[in-house]
Amino acid sequence: MTTIAPDIETLVNRSDYLACARAGRQGTKGMMVQARKRDDDGPMRVGFTCSKKVGNAVARNRAKRRLREVARLVLPAHGRPGWDYVLIGRQGATAERPFEELQGDLIYALKKLHGPDA
């Protein structure tokens, strides 16, 4: 699997994705973010996904690559260990939105998901 950054693992199992979907989500213009706080002291984990609605294989892979790049730049500073994050691509926007705004989207979503105690 592709390495995002040191100390960040990638989600592989379907069950982990489903658990995140149940826990909490925050939508933005560029992406949908789901996050879950696990009850252990493991590392930060992150996963990427796109539905077929996004487009053909080229469009889906492109969306996932941009999300991966955003995660690489943002998560080490704004993410927290012991949490799982799932970034979901959106039709059109994930591929077309200016990159800096995409980063802003993720920072905003993380702030919302971590809660007011942060």
Next chain:
RNA sequence: GCGGAGGGCCGGAUGGCCGCGUGGGGGCGACCCCGCGAGGAAAGUCCGGACUCCACAAGGCAACGGUGCCGGGUAACGCCCGGGCAGGGAAACCUGACGGAAAGCGCCACAGAGAAGAAACCGCCUUCGUUUCGACGGGGGUAAGGGUGAAACGGUGGGGUAAGAGCCCACCGGGGGGCUGGCAACAGCGCCCGCAUGGCAAGCCCCACCGGGAGCAAUGCCGAAUAGGGAUCGUGCGCCGGUUUGAUCUUUCGGGAUAUCACGGCAGGGGCGCCUUGGCCCGAACGAUCCGGGUUGGCAGCUGGAGCCCGCGGGCAACUGCGGGCGCAGAGGAAUGGUCAUCCAGAGGGGGCGACCCCUUGGACAGAAUCCGGCUUACAGGCCCUCCGCGCGU
């Protein structure tokens, strides 16, 4: 120059910074350095193979599926090349499931008289009878005309006839057989036959040829855990030899025995529809059905292949022989991304007589998943070659 036809190719480029996958090297290590890193369709999964498993091979029969003018190319093909025939186009050229309908069966709705060894509805001709002299009815002849239909049993013209008819003649069409050319499909040229014998085979079918099934999520190895499975049914535990230094038993030591084992042979059982032959497995097992438990790891398969490029030779060509050179993605929920700059095409706007300059915008279809050969489908824009027609100039 304009319009058209065919074929081939490209499919943004370069560099910086931050990242990703992989191979190699260095370092105790954090890490560092170097190399490589999507396509012409990687796509659809429509054909053909390689490879692996079902243990396998050969032949025949049957079934099922596919292909379908001829010849060649190829590992193979439903692909490609060349040729023939038919259709289209003024031409270059394009298109074609293009074997068989007197082997057989089936179907041809509606309309129509009649739809496949024909058929008199209206007509036409002739004859008999009746007659109100308009015609009506019966018998016979007739497929030229009308009408129906997608299709009506050769066509046109002339002769002929009571009216007609290949009844006769000319031309066209058709069938049969011959000669010549060609490997062949087929073509050309005489001869004979007046010639009833539709259409559909992408209906069944016949003929020729080809084909066993499943698929890299195939398959093999290592490791962990658990189970070291259970139930029911079916078949079946057979025969002969077993040499006497194979084993065992027995003995009067000459030998004897086969209940038993090894071994050998024959039967039996097992697998793909069947059969034959070879061959394999089983023999306390095999097969079938059902129930239950487990599977998230690692490695191999995994990229060097019917490979690509160049030269010479053979061939009209597809393609191929020889020689030389190259090393060209290998992930495993899946690597090629982000950003900036300059240039290259494209679009829009402004300035200038113009070459050109400035600003903005913006990059087709699409992402390897075991690997090859094809087909099909998608594709912004651009480049090159050959050919046809028209126009102009010389």
Next chain:
RNA sequence: UGGGGUGUAGCCAAGUGGUAAGGCAGCGGUUUUUGGUACCGUGUAUCGUAGGUUCGAAUCCUACCACCCCAG
């Protein structure tokens, strides 16, 4: 990645060469004070798309499109 299947009216669907059944839903009536029920009538189909075979195609053939299912 590989294998298999299905597309007919708004929905469920029958139809295997000759002008596409049926039911639900809809619409308009009758009955009812009204609604429901019941009864009568009625509309709606590029048969997934494009070619081809045939006189004629939902049906036969070819290519394409969409959707669904199964394999570790």
